[in-house]
Amino acid sequence: xxxxxxxxxxxxxxxxxxxxxxxxxxxxxxxxxxxxxxxxxxxxxxxxxxxxxxxxxxxxxxxxxxxxxxxxxxxxxxxxxxxxxxxxxxxxxxxxxxxxxxxxxxxxxxxxxxxxxxxxxxxxxxxxxxxxxxxxxxxxxxxxxxxxxxxxxxxxxxxxxxxxxxxxxxxxxxxxxxxxxxxxxxxxxxxxxxxxxxxxxxxxxxxxxxxxxxxxxxxxxxxxxxxxxxxxxxxxxxxxxxxxxxxxxxxxxxxxxxxxxxxxxxxxxxxxxxxxxxxxxxxxxxxxxxxxxxxxxxxxxxxxxxxxxxxxxxxxxxxxxxxxxxxxxxxxxxxxxxxxxxxxxxx
Numbered sequence: 001x002x003x004x005x006x007x008x009x010x011x012x013x014x015x016x017x018x019x020x021x022x023x024x025x026x027x028x029x030x031x032x033x034x035x036x037x038x039x040x041x042x043x044x045x046x047x048x049x050x051x052x053x054x055x056x057x058x059x060x061x062x063x064x065x066x067x068x069x070x071x072x073x074x075x076x077x078x079x080x081x082x083x084x085x086x087x088x089x090x091x092x093x094x095x096x097x098x099x100x101x102x103x104x105x106x107x108x109x110x111x112x113x114x115x116x117x118x119x120x121x122x123x124x125x126x127x128x129x130x131x132x133x134x135x136x137x138x139x140x141x142x143x144x145x146x147x148x149x150x151x152x153x154x155x156x157x158x159x160x161x162x163x164x165x166x167x168x169x170x171x172x173x174x175x176x177x178x179x180x181x182x183x184x185x186x187x188x189x190x191x192x193x194x195x196x197x198x199x200x201x202x203x204x205x206x207x208x209x210x211x212x213x214x215x216x217x218x219x220x221x222x223x224x225x226x227x228x229x230x231x232x233x234x235x236x237x238x239x240x241x242x243x244x245x246x247x248x249x250x251x252x253x254x255x256x257x258x259x260x261x262x263x264x265x266x267x268x269x270x271x272x273x274x275x276x277x278x279x280x281x282x283x284x285x286x287x288x289x290x291x292x293x294x295x296x297x298x299x300x301x302x303x304x305x306x307x308x309x310x311x312x313x314x315x316x317x318x319x320x321x322x323x324x325x326x327x328x329x330x331x332x333x334x335x336x337x338x339x340x341x342x343x344x345x346x347x
Contacts, residue, residue: 001067002041009077011056011135015048018070031197041065044129049200054079054140057204059186060131062123070121071095074113078165079135082211083109084179087130091122094168101172106180106234108173108211115165132183134208139163153219156212173214175230177237177274182207228270235260236270240282247287248310253279287311288324295333302329 004021008014015033019026023039035046044062051057056079083090085107091100092109095118103109113119123129138160142149149160159169186203189196239256243249256279257264271279287309294305303314311317322328327335 001069003069003071005071007073007075009075011048011050011058011079011137013077014058015046018046037062041068051201051204053144054137055201055204055208056135056137057200058133058135059183060129060133062131063128064123064125067125068123070123072119074115074117074119074165077137078112078115079137080112080159081110082134082136082208083111084132084176084183084207084211085130086132086180086183088127089124090129090131092170093120093122094118094170095120096168101170103172104175106175106177106230108176108179108214109170110173110211110215111170112159112162112167113165114168117168130183132179132207134204134211136160136208152212153216155219156215171215171218173211173218175233176210176214177233179207179210180237182210228266228273232262232266233270233274235262236267236274239267240271240275243283243286247283247290248308250310251279251283284320285324288321291317291321291329292325292332295329296336302333305329 004018006014006017006021008017012028012033015026015035019035022035022037022041024035024037027034027036031051032047032049035048037044037046042062042064044060046062047059049057083092083103085103085105087105089102089104089107091102092111093100094111094113100120100122111119123131142161142163149157152160155169159167182203186200189199189203191199239260243251253264253267257267260267262270268278271277271282275282277285291305291309294300294308295302298305300308302318306312306314306317309317318329321332325332
């Protein structure tokens with residue numbers, strides 16, 4: 001096992017210290033550093049993005065060729081960390097612990113340590129990993145007027161306001177596929193500059209909110225549906241991703257049940273738990289989201305959009321589009337065209 005000791009003084013400094021141990025090349029922009037690694041130790045990239053009020057977003061897409069243990073000390077840079085195993089798994093322990101705790105794929109970890117304490121993150125060898133981390137520098141974050149940490153449950157509130165680092169805390173979360181969906185949205189973000197940064201920052205706060213909601217549910221003892229296993233929920237997520245990728249297919253409950261091997265009742269329960277919608281409602285929602293995207297970005301006329309997303313009736317499409325977005329497809333397209341014209345005149 002390779003043990004790496006780093007003592008960062010900031011999130012971006014963390015990347016520089018990792019480079020000194022893992023090798024690779026760093027590219028910096030205004031608020032982002034990208035470490036690209038291709039060495040005997042690892043292959044992949046680590047991206048660190050900084051936002052206002054002490055929020056840092058770190059995306060680790062790496063394959064290590066040996067077991068790697070990263071040890072950090074809690075010094076003046078001692079953020080509250082929210083981690084998520086989007087692909088693969090990792091282990092965590094504090095220096096005072098003898099046993100590591102495993103964080104499985106699609107599971108989360110929230111942790112911070114006392115001043116002077118040691119944190120250990122153990123990454124397995126020969127396993128493609130995608131580990132996501134949000135770091136909150138509490139002294140900066142608490143200056144944000146809208147942070148409203150008083151609304152947190154008592155335990156998290158204590159940790160957020162612990163700017164003297166007197167508490168050691170770890171919460172190992174249950175399966176949470178929704179966080180993975182937001183991470184995928186960040187990966188799929190298009191555009192550049194300020195617009196992309198603002199979209200990404202909004203999604204980072206969404207991820208953070210789901211970490212906090214999950215902790216709240218855990219404190220209240222809210223369990224996963226007892227009739228659905230983690231494996232079955234993962235199968236439902238695979239189906240949902242397929243629907244997003246190909247919304248026009250003629251999905252039916254019977255076919256999805258046969259494809260997944262899950263009963264129709266379990267499919268309905270799983271979609272309601274993960275997406276707050278029945279299967280039919282979820283398919284309709286995805287199709288309408290795709291339609292709005294096509295109306296915004298393509299030159300397809302409305303009849304072509306209807307066909308592309310899998311509907312057969314233009315009148316039905318117009319009806320449910322207006323119900324969802326409070327505007328008809330025709331009116332929406334006119335607004336988009338007018339907006340483009342204004343942008344062209346301003347250019």
